[in-house]
Amino acid sequence: METNYRIAYDKGWQDVKKKLPEEIVSRRSVSYCSSKNQFTVPFFNSEYILDCRNETITGKTAGQIPDITASIIILNYLSFSDISPTPDKKWVSLKEIPKGGALFYPAFRKNTIEVLLKTFGKQPKELLTCAAALGGQSASLGSASVVFHAFPEIPLCIVMWEGDEEVRANATVLYDPSIADILHVESIIGLGMYLAAKLNQLASR
Known part of the structure:
Protein backbone atom coordinates (compact mmCIF):
# COMPACT_ATOMS: atom_id res chain seq x y z
CA MET A 1 0.00 0.00 0.00
CA PHE A 80 -17.43 13.12 7.66
CA SER A 81 -20.87 12.86 9.27
CA ASP A 82 -21.34 16.16 11.07
CA ILE A 83 -24.02 17.26 8.59
CA SER A 84 -27.21 15.61 7.37
CA PRO A 85 -27.22 16.39 3.63
CA THR A 86 -30.12 17.94 1.76
CA PRO A 87 -30.00 16.90 -1.92
CA ASP A 88 -30.15 19.78 -4.39
CA LYS A 89 -31.50 17.47 -7.12
CA LYS A 90 -29.38 19.05 -9.83
CA TRP A 91 -26.07 18.19 -11.45
CA VAL A 92 -22.74 20.01 -11.30
CA SER A 93 -19.26 19.12 -12.50
CA LEU A 94 -16.25 18.77 -10.25
CA LYS A 95 -15.20 22.29 -11.25
CA GLU A 96 -18.24 23.62 -9.38
CA ILE A 97 -17.52 21.74 -6.14
CA PRO A 98 -16.10 24.13 -3.52
CA LYS A 99 -12.79 23.77 -1.66
CA GLY A 100 -10.67 22.51 -4.52
CA GLY A 101 -12.86 21.05 -7.26
CA ALA A 102 -11.66 23.48 -9.94
CA LEU A 103 -8.06 23.25 -8.76
CA PHE A 104 -7.97 19.47 -9.07
CA TYR A 105 -10.02 19.24 -12.26
CA PRO A 106 -7.07 18.93 -14.72
CA ALA A 107 -5.77 15.84 -12.90
CA PHE A 108 -9.33 14.53 -12.57
CA ARG A 109 -9.84 14.88 -16.32
CA LYS A 110 -6.66 12.93 -17.01
CA ASN A 111 -7.38 10.12 -14.54
CA THR A 112 -11.16 9.89 -14.91
CA ILE A 113 -12.59 11.58 -17.99
CA GLU A 114 -9.84 10.33 -20.31
CA VAL A 115 -10.31 6.79 -18.96
CA LEU A 116 -14.03 6.98 -19.80
CA LEU A 117 -13.27 8.35 -23.26
CA LYS A 118 -10.74 5.63 -23.96
CA THR A 119 -13.19 2.96 -22.81
CA PHE A 120 -16.50 4.22 -24.20
CA GLY A 121 -15.72 7.10 -26.57
CA LYS A 122 -16.26 4.98 -29.67
CA GLN A 123 -19.11 2.94 -28.21
CA PRO A 124 -21.00 5.04 -25.64
CA LYS A 125 -23.92 2.61 -25.47
CA GLU A 126 -21.54 0.02 -24.01
CA LEU A 127 -21.55 2.18 -20.88
CA LEU A 128 -25.15 1.11 -20.23
CA THR A 129 -24.20 -2.57 -20.30
CA CYS A 130 -21.25 -2.20 -17.96
CA ALA A 131 -23.11 0.10 -15.59
CA ALA A 132 -25.72 -2.53 -14.72
CA ALA A 133 -23.18 -4.49 -12.65
CA LEU A 134 -22.76 -1.44 -10.40
CA GLY A 135 -26.48 -0.73 -10.10
CA GLY A 136 -26.46 2.08 -12.66
CA GLN A 137 -29.70 3.30 -14.20
CA SER A 138 -29.98 4.77 -17.69
CA ALA A 139 -30.53 8.54 -17.92
CA SER A 140 -31.45 10.86 -20.78
CA LEU A 141 -28.34 13.03 -21.16
CA GLY A 142 -25.84 12.99 -24.04
CA SER A 143 -25.42 9.98 -26.32
CA ALA A 144 -25.50 7.70 -23.27
CA SER A 145 -25.71 8.43 -19.57
CA VAL A 146 -26.08 6.52 -16.34
CA VAL A 147 -26.95 7.52 -12.77
CA PHE A 148 -25.24 5.57 -10.01
CA HIS A 149 -25.67 5.68 -6.24
CA ALA A 150 -22.27 5.33 -4.61
CA PHE A 151 -24.14 5.62 -1.32
CA PRO A 152 -27.89 6.18 -0.91
CA GLU A 153 -27.31 9.93 -0.38
CA ILE A 154 -24.70 10.26 -3.12
CA PRO A 155 -25.85 10.02 -6.74
CA LEU A 156 -23.46 10.68 -9.57
CA CYS A 157 -23.99 10.65 -13.31
CA ILE A 158 -21.66 9.73 -16.14
CA VAL A 159 -22.49 11.28 -19.51
CA MET A 160 -20.92 10.29 -22.82
CA TRP A 161 -21.17 12.18 -26.11
CA GLU A 162 -20.32 10.23 -29.24
CA GLY A 163 -17.87 11.90 -31.58
CA ASP A 164 -17.77 12.07 -35.36
CA GLU A 165 -15.40 13.27 -38.06
CA GLU A 166 -15.78 16.88 -36.94
CA VAL A 167 -16.39 16.70 -33.20
CA ARG A 168 -14.31 14.73 -30.71
CA ALA A 169 -16.11 12.41 -28.30
CA ASN A 170 -16.54 13.85 -24.82
CA ALA A 171 -17.56 12.76 -21.35
CA THR A 172 -18.23 14.16 -17.91
CA VAL A 173 -18.93 13.06 -14.36
CA LEU A 174 -21.69 15.00 -12.60
CA TYR A 175 -22.48 15.23 -8.90
CA ASP A 176 -25.32 16.50 -6.74
CA PRO A 177 -23.90 19.64 -5.03
CA SER A 178 -24.81 18.19 -1.62
CA ILE A 179 -21.85 15.81 -1.96
CA ALA A 180 -19.67 18.63 -0.61
CA ASP A 181 -21.41 18.14 2.76
CA ILE A 182 -20.86 14.37 2.74
CA LEU A 183 -17.30 13.79 1.52
CA HIS A 184 -14.00 15.65 1.49
CA VAL A 185 -13.07 16.92 -1.96
CA GLU A 186 -10.29 14.31 -2.18
CA SER A 187 -12.88 11.55 -1.76
CA ILE A 188 -15.22 13.22 -4.26
CA ILE A 189 -12.38 13.08 -6.79
CA GLY A 190 -11.50 9.55 -5.76
CA LEU A 191 -15.10 8.47 -6.21
CA GLY A 192 -15.10 9.53 -9.87
CA MET A 193 -11.72 7.88 -10.46
CA TYR A 194 -12.87 4.68 -8.75
CA LEU A 195 -16.05 4.49 -10.85
CA ALA A 196 -14.21 5.11 -14.12
CA ALA A 197 -11.67 2.40 -13.26
CA LYS A 198 -14.39 -0.11 -12.33
CA LEU A 199 -16.27 0.54 -15.57
CA ASN A 200 -13.04 0.13 -17.52
CA GLN A 201 -12.46 -3.22 -15.83
CA LEU A 202 -16.00 -4.36 -16.64
CA ALA A 203 -15.62 -3.30 -20.28
CA SER A 204 -12.30 -5.17 -20.54
CA ARG A 205 -14.02 -8.39 -19.55
Missing part, protein backbone atom coordinates in the same frame (compact mmCIF):
# COMPACT_ATOMS: atom_id res chain seq x y z
CA GLU A 2 1.49 3.35 -1.03
CA THR A 3 2.46 5.61 1.87
CA ASN A 4 -0.05 8.41 1.12
CA TYR A 5 -2.90 5.92 0.80
CA ARG A 6 -1.84 4.16 3.99
CA ILE A 7 -1.81 7.47 5.88
CA ALA A 8 -5.29 8.35 4.58
CA TYR A 9 -6.58 4.85 5.34
CA ASP A 10 -5.25 4.85 8.91
CA LYS A 11 -6.57 8.37 9.52
CA GLY A 12 -9.97 7.26 8.20
CA TRP A 13 -10.19 4.57 10.85
CA GLN A 14 -9.07 6.99 13.57
CA ASP A 15 -11.73 9.49 12.51
CA VAL A 16 -14.49 6.87 12.45
CA LYS A 17 -13.56 5.64 15.92
CA LYS A 18 -13.77 9.18 17.32
CA LYS A 19 -17.45 9.32 16.34
CA LEU A 20 -20.34 7.95 18.34
CA PRO A 21 -21.90 5.11 16.32
CA GLU A 22 -25.36 6.51 17.08
CA GLU A 23 -24.32 9.83 15.56
CA ILE A 24 -23.11 8.16 12.37
CA VAL A 25 -26.25 6.03 12.05
CA SER A 26 -28.48 9.08 12.52
CA ARG A 27 -26.88 10.91 9.58
CA ARG A 28 -25.80 8.18 7.18
CA SER A 29 -27.65 5.28 5.55
CA VAL A 30 -25.84 2.59 7.52
CA SER A 31 -26.62 0.14 10.30
CA TYR A 32 -24.56 -0.70 13.37
CA CYS A 33 -24.22 -3.85 15.48
CA SER A 34 -22.95 -2.87 18.93
CA SER A 35 -22.15 -6.42 20.03
CA LYS A 36 -19.77 -6.86 17.09
CA ASN A 37 -18.73 -3.21 16.80
CA GLN A 38 -19.52 -3.35 13.09
CA PHE A 39 -21.14 -1.04 10.58
CA THR A 40 -22.93 -2.30 7.47
CA VAL A 41 -22.48 0.17 4.63
CA PRO A 42 -24.02 0.10 1.12
CA PHE A 43 -21.54 1.07 -1.60
CA PHE A 44 -22.70 0.95 -5.22
CA ASN A 45 -24.34 -2.44 -5.72
CA SER A 46 -22.86 -4.16 -2.64
CA GLU A 47 -22.84 -4.00 1.14
CA TYR A 48 -19.67 -3.91 3.20
CA ILE A 49 -18.97 -4.77 6.82
CA LEU A 50 -16.68 -2.33 8.64
CA ASP A 51 -15.24 -4.09 11.67
CA CYS A 52 -14.06 -1.37 14.05
CA ARG A 53 -12.28 -3.80 16.36
CA ASN A 54 -10.05 -5.28 13.69
CA GLU A 55 -10.13 -2.31 11.31
CA THR A 56 -11.18 -4.42 8.35
CA ILE A 57 -13.62 -3.84 5.48
CA THR A 58 -15.11 -6.85 3.71
CA GLY A 59 -18.04 -7.58 1.45
CA LYS A 60 -21.09 -8.77 3.36
CA THR A 61 -21.95 -11.51 0.87
CA ALA A 62 -18.73 -12.65 -0.78
CA GLY A 63 -16.17 -11.39 1.70
CA GLN A 64 -14.36 -9.39 -0.96
CA ILE A 65 -11.94 -6.70 0.16
CA PRO A 66 -12.46 -3.32 -1.55
CA ASP A 67 -9.43 -1.65 -3.05
CA ILE A 68 -7.69 1.09 -1.10
CA THR A 69 -9.47 3.94 -2.92
CA ALA A 70 -12.90 2.50 -2.15
CA SER A 71 -11.89 1.78 1.45
CA ILE A 72 -10.81 5.39 2.04
CA ILE A 73 -14.03 6.71 0.47
CA ILE A 74 -16.18 4.44 2.67
CA LEU A 75 -14.30 5.51 5.80
CA ASN A 76 -14.62 9.17 4.82
CA TYR A 77 -18.36 8.69 4.27
CA LEU A 78 -18.72 7.56 7.89
CA SER A 79 -16.28 9.97 9.50
Whole structure:
Protein backbone atom coordinates (compact mmCIF):
# COMPACT_ATOMS: atom_id res chain seq x y z
CA MET A 1 0.00 0.00 0.00
CA GLU A 2 1.49 3.35 -1.03
CA THR A 3 2.46 5.61 1.87
CA ASN A 4 -0.05 8.41 1.12
CA TYR A 5 -2.90 5.92 0.80
CA ARG A 6 -1.84 4.16 3.99
CA ILE A 7 -1.81 7.47 5.88
CA ALA A 8 -5.29 8.35 4.58
CA TYR A 9 -6.58 4.85 5.34
CA ASP A 10 -5.25 4.85 8.91
CA LYS A 11 -6.57 8.37 9.52
CA GLY A 12 -9.97 7.26 8.20
CA TRP A 13 -10.19 4.57 10.85
CA GLN A 14 -9.07 6.99 13.57
CA ASP A 15 -11.73 9.49 12.51
CA VAL A 16 -14.49 6.87 12.45
CA LYS A 17 -13.56 5.64 15.92
CA LYS A 18 -13.77 9.18 17.32
CA LYS A 19 -17.45 9.32 16.34
CA LEU A 20 -20.34 7.95 18.34
CA PRO A 21 -21.90 5.11 16.32
CA GLU A 22 -25.36 6.51 17.08
CA GLU A 23 -24.32 9.83 15.56
CA ILE A 24 -23.11 8.16 12.37
CA VAL A 25 -26.25 6.03 12.05
CA SER A 26 -28.48 9.08 12.52
CA ARG A 27 -26.88 10.91 9.58
CA ARG A 28 -25.80 8.18 7.18
CA SER A 29 -27.65 5.28 5.55
CA VAL A 30 -25.84 2.59 7.52
CA SER A 31 -26.62 0.14 10.30
CA TYR A 32 -24.56 -0.70 13.37
CA CYS A 33 -24.22 -3.85 15.48
CA SER A 34 -22.95 -2.87 18.93
CA SER A 35 -22.15 -6.42 20.03
CA LYS A 36 -19.77 -6.86 17.09
CA ASN A 37 -18.73 -3.21 16.80
CA GLN A 38 -19.52 -3.35 13.09
CA PHE A 39 -21.14 -1.04 10.58
CA THR A 40 -22.93 -2.30 7.47
CA VAL A 41 -22.48 0.17 4.63
CA PRO A 42 -24.02 0.10 1.12
CA PHE A 43 -21.54 1.07 -1.60
CA PHE A 44 -22.70 0.95 -5.22
CA ASN A 45 -24.34 -2.44 -5.72
CA SER A 46 -22.86 -4.16 -2.64
CA GLU A 47 -22.84 -4.00 1.14
CA TYR A 48 -19.67 -3.91 3.20
CA ILE A 49 -18.97 -4.77 6.82
CA LEU A 50 -16.68 -2.33 8.64
CA ASP A 51 -15.24 -4.09 11.67
CA CYS A 52 -14.06 -1.37 14.05
CA ARG A 53 -12.28 -3.80 16.36
CA ASN A 54 -10.05 -5.28 13.69
CA GLU A 55 -10.13 -2.31 11.31
CA THR A 56 -11.18 -4.42 8.35
CA ILE A 57 -13.62 -3.84 5.48
CA THR A 58 -15.11 -6.85 3.71
CA GLY A 59 -18.04 -7.58 1.45
CA LYS A 60 -21.09 -8.77 3.36
CA THR A 61 -21.95 -11.51 0.87
CA ALA A 62 -18.73 -12.65 -0.78
CA GLY A 63 -16.17 -11.39 1.70
CA GLN A 64 -14.36 -9.39 -0.96
CA ILE A 65 -11.94 -6.70 0.16
CA PRO A 66 -12.46 -3.32 -1.55
CA ASP A 67 -9.43 -1.65 -3.05
CA ILE A 68 -7.69 1.09 -1.10
CA THR A 69 -9.47 3.94 -2.92
CA ALA A 70 -12.90 2.50 -2.15
CA SER A 71 -11.89 1.78 1.45
CA ILE A 72 -10.81 5.39 2.04
CA ILE A 73 -14.03 6.71 0.47
CA ILE A 74 -16.18 4.44 2.67
CA LEU A 75 -14.30 5.51 5.80
CA ASN A 76 -14.62 9.17 4.82
CA TYR A 77 -18.36 8.69 4.27
CA LEU A 78 -18.72 7.56 7.89
CA SER A 79 -16.28 9.97 9.50
CA PHE A 80 -17.43 13.12 7.66
CA SER A 81 -20.87 12.86 9.27
CA ASP A 82 -21.34 16.16 11.07
CA ILE A 83 -24.02 17.26 8.59
CA SER A 84 -27.21 15.61 7.37
CA PRO A 85 -27.22 16.39 3.63
CA THR A 86 -30.12 17.94 1.76
CA PRO A 87 -30.00 16.90 -1.92
CA ASP A 88 -30.15 19.78 -4.39
CA LYS A 89 -31.50 17.47 -7.12
CA LYS A 90 -29.38 19.05 -9.83
CA TRP A 91 -26.07 18.19 -11.45
CA VAL A 92 -22.74 20.01 -11.30
CA SER A 93 -19.26 19.12 -12.50
CA LEU A 94 -16.25 18.77 -10.25
CA LYS A 95 -15.20 22.29 -11.25
CA GLU A 96 -18.24 23.62 -9.38
CA ILE A 97 -17.52 21.74 -6.14
CA PRO A 98 -16.10 24.13 -3.52
CA LYS A 99 -12.79 23.77 -1.66
CA GLY A 100 -10.67 22.51 -4.52
CA GLY A 101 -12.86 21.05 -7.26
CA ALA A 102 -11.66 23.48 -9.94
CA LEU A 103 -8.06 23.25 -8.76
CA PHE A 104 -7.97 19.47 -9.07
CA TYR A 105 -10.02 19.24 -12.26
CA PRO A 106 -7.07 18.93 -14.72
CA ALA A 107 -5.77 15.84 -12.90
CA PHE A 108 -9.33 14.53 -12.57
CA ARG A 109 -9.84 14.88 -16.32
CA LYS A 110 -6.66 12.93 -17.01
CA ASN A 111 -7.38 10.12 -14.54
CA THR A 112 -11.16 9.89 -14.91
CA ILE A 113 -12.59 11.58 -17.99
CA GLU A 114 -9.84 10.33 -20.31
CA VAL A 115 -10.31 6.79 -18.96
CA LEU A 116 -14.03 6.98 -19.80
CA LEU A 117 -13.27 8.35 -23.26
CA LYS A 118 -10.74 5.63 -23.96
CA THR A 119 -13.19 2.96 -22.81
CA PHE A 120 -16.50 4.22 -24.20
CA GLY A 121 -15.72 7.10 -26.57
CA LYS A 122 -16.26 4.98 -29.67
CA GLN A 123 -19.11 2.94 -28.21
CA PRO A 124 -21.00 5.04 -25.64
CA LYS A 125 -23.92 2.61 -25.47
CA GLU A 126 -21.54 0.02 -24.01
CA LEU A 127 -21.55 2.18 -20.88
CA LEU A 128 -25.15 1.11 -20.23
CA THR A 129 -24.20 -2.57 -20.30
CA CYS A 130 -21.25 -2.20 -17.96
CA ALA A 131 -23.11 0.10 -15.59
CA ALA A 132 -25.72 -2.53 -14.72
CA ALA A 133 -23.18 -4.49 -12.65
CA LEU A 134 -22.76 -1.44 -10.40
CA GLY A 135 -26.48 -0.73 -10.10
CA GLY A 136 -26.46 2.08 -12.66
CA GLN A 137 -29.70 3.30 -14.20
CA SER A 138 -29.98 4.77 -17.69
CA ALA A 139 -30.53 8.54 -17.92
CA SER A 140 -31.45 10.86 -20.78
CA LEU A 141 -28.34 13.03 -21.16
CA GLY A 142 -25.84 12.99 -24.04
CA SER A 143 -25.42 9.98 -26.32
CA ALA A 144 -25.50 7.70 -23.27
CA SER A 145 -25.71 8.43 -19.57
CA VAL A 146 -26.08 6.52 -16.34
CA VAL A 147 -26.95 7.52 -12.77
CA PHE A 148 -25.24 5.57 -10.01
CA HIS A 149 -25.67 5.68 -6.24
CA ALA A 150 -22.27 5.33 -4.61
CA PHE A 151 -24.14 5.62 -1.32
CA PRO A 152 -27.89 6.18 -0.91
CA GLU A 153 -27.31 9.93 -0.38
CA ILE A 154 -24.70 10.26 -3.12
CA PRO A 155 -25.85 10.02 -6.74
CA LEU A 156 -23.46 10.68 -9.57
CA CYS A 157 -23.99 10.65 -13.31
CA ILE A 158 -21.66 9.73 -16.14
CA VAL A 159 -22.49 11.28 -19.51
CA MET A 160 -20.92 10.29 -22.82
CA TRP A 161 -21.17 12.18 -26.11
CA GLU A 162 -20.32 10.23 -29.24
CA GLY A 163 -17.87 11.90 -31.58
CA ASP A 164 -17.77 12.07 -35.36
CA GLU A 165 -15.40 13.27 -38.06
CA GLU A 166 -15.78 16.88 -36.94
CA VAL A 167 -16.39 16.70 -33.20
CA ARG A 168 -14.31 14.73 -30.71
CA ALA A 169 -16.11 12.41 -28.30
CA ASN A 170 -16.54 13.85 -24.82
CA ALA A 171 -17.56 12.76 -21.35
CA THR A 172 -18.23 14.16 -17.91
CA VAL A 173 -18.93 13.06 -14.36
CA LEU A 174 -21.69 15.00 -12.60
CA TYR A 175 -22.48 15.23 -8.90
CA ASP A 176 -25.32 16.50 -6.74
CA PRO A 177 -23.90 19.64 -5.03
CA SER A 178 -24.81 18.19 -1.62
CA ILE A 179 -21.85 15.81 -1.96
CA ALA A 180 -19.67 18.63 -0.61
CA ASP A 181 -21.41 18.14 2.76
CA ILE A 182 -20.86 14.37 2.74
CA LEU A 183 -17.30 13.79 1.52
CA HIS A 184 -14.00 15.65 1.49
CA VAL A 185 -13.07 16.92 -1.96
CA GLU A 186 -10.29 14.31 -2.18
CA SER A 187 -12.88 11.55 -1.76
CA ILE A 188 -15.22 13.22 -4.26
CA ILE A 189 -12.38 13.08 -6.79
CA GLY A 190 -11.50 9.55 -5.76
CA LEU A 191 -15.10 8.47 -6.21
CA GLY A 192 -15.10 9.53 -9.87
CA MET A 193 -11.72 7.88 -10.46
CA TYR A 194 -12.87 4.68 -8.75
CA LEU A 195 -16.05 4.49 -10.85
CA ALA A 196 -14.21 5.11 -14.12
CA ALA A 197 -11.67 2.40 -13.26
CA LYS A 198 -14.39 -0.11 -12.33
CA LEU A 199 -16.27 0.54 -15.57
CA ASN A 200 -13.04 0.13 -17.52
CA GLN A 201 -12.46 -3.22 -15.83
CA LEU A 202 -16.00 -4.36 -16.64
CA ALA A 203 -15.62 -3.30 -20.28
CA SER A 204 -12.30 -5.17 -20.54
CA ARG A 205 -14.02 -8.39 -19.55
